[in-house]
Amino acid sequence: MSFQVDGEVASCGGRLLKLNHESKETKTQMSVNIYLPQQYYTKQTSKIPVIYYLSGLTCSPQNASEKAFWQPQADKYGFAVVFPDTSPRGDEVPDDPENGWDFGLSAGFYVDATQDPYKKNYRMFSYVHDELPRALHQHFQKQGSSSQLDFLDNIAITGHSMGGFGAISAFLQLRSANKYKSCSAFAPMVSPSGVQWGEKAFGGYLGNDITTWKKYDPAALIQTVKNTNNDYILIHQGTSDPFYKKQLKPELLQQAAKGTTWEGKIDVQLVDGFDHSYYFISTFVPKHAEFHAKNLGLI
Numbered sequence: 001m002s003f004q005v006d007g008e009v010a011s012c013g014g015r016l017l018k019l020n021h022e023s024k025e026t027k028t029q030m031s032v033n034i035y036l037p038q039q040y041y042t043k044q045t046s047k048i049p050v051i052y053y054l055s056g057l058t059c060s061p062q063n064a065s066e067k068a069f070w071q072p073q074a075d076k077y078g079f080a081v082v083f084p085d086t087s088p089r090g091d092e093v094p095d096d097p098e099n100g101w102d103f104g105l106s107a108g109f110y111v112d113a114t115q116d117p118y119k120k121n122y123r124m125f126s127y128v129h130d131e132l133p134r135a136l137h138q139h140f141q142k143q144g145s146s147s148q149l150d151f152l153d154n155i156a157i158t159g160h161s162m163g164g165f166g167a168i169s170a171f172l173q174l175r176s177a178n179k180y181k182s183c184s185a186f187a188p189m190v191s192p193s194g195v196q197w198g199e200k201a202f203g204g205y206l207g208n209d210i211t212t213w214k215k216y217d218p219a220a221l222i223q224t225v226k227n228t229n230n231d232y233i234l235i236h237q238g239t240s241d242p243f244y245k246k247q248l249k250p251e252l253l254q255q256a257a258k259g260t261t262w263e264g265k266i267d268v269q270l271v272d273g274f275d276h277s278y279y280f281i282s283t284f285v286p287k288h289a290e291f292h293a294k295n296l297g298l299i
């Protein structure tokens with residue numbers, strides 16, 4: 001459960017820690033970055049909430065740490081940001097037999113695989129939402145500073161593309177436990193069961209029985225999970241995103257929400273001319289930071 005420090009970088013008013021640890025879930029070493037805001041170093045007494053940011057296909061924890069510009073927002077409101085990896089890695093970890101970038105390494109889809117040969121290592125749902133937060137809690141507790149960081153209770157989740165899918169899927173699956181206080185997403189894939197990226201990933205990790213896919217599919221989950229808390233989900237989507245119409249389709253979540261307790265609660269903001277890149281993400285991170293800061297009780 002203990003973390004090794006691969007690096008520590010001064011960034012804005014705080015520090016970005018680059019950590020790795022042995023995961024029982026994935027049976028591999030997992031990298032994770034965490035940004036500790038300036039409030040952490042001024043030893044404030046109230047607990048610092050945590051936002052989990054799930055990255056998209058091809059990403060490691062570095063992409064968002066370097067290009068999303070969460071750090072100034074974290075300093076502004078006083079939250080920490082955790083950037084998990086997108087899949088298990090290593091020579092022993094099975095990859096895409098087609099050598100694509102949309103499955104296998106860097107493309108774990110935040111699900112617990114049930115199919116060979118993936119089920120041994122690809123346990124990203126259990127890793128991200130259970131093992132990692134507990135491991136971080138224990139690590140910082142040992143450092144004598146757990147009172148300052150709240151990895152388990154006052155937490156929120158967001159993500160981009162595959163990670164936006166992972167964030168909404170987990171938010172809904174874990175809603176009855178009120179695990180995440182709020183959820184937002186940048187250009188998320190909201191109905192993976194019906195698009196090529198999702199069909200390939202779910203087929204490979206979960207098998208051909210599509211009834212097993214529904215457990216993870218936001219457009220299916222939204223029809224069964226009750227919105228008892230008057231929550232809403234914030235989504236930004238660029239209109240010039242090459243993946244918007246074929247893979248992402250955020251409007252499908254709004255349509256699926258019709259007639260449910262989520263109707264009118266899926267706030268899809270289409271932003272003209274923006275693409276799928278970190279230029280898009282970094283532009284709208286301040287809006288997502290403010291949204292989560294409100295839900296985490298920081299403003």
Ligand SMILES: N[C@@H](CCC(=O)N[C@@H](CSC=O)C(=O)NCC(=O)O)C(=O)O
Nearest residue numbers: 056057058059063160161162163277278
């Ligand atoms: N390599 C691909 C492009 C892949 C891509 O756009 N990845 C996105 C996430 S896509 C959905 O999950 C990403 O975040 N890339 C990392 C980055 O730093 O931009 C291609 O060649 O088209």
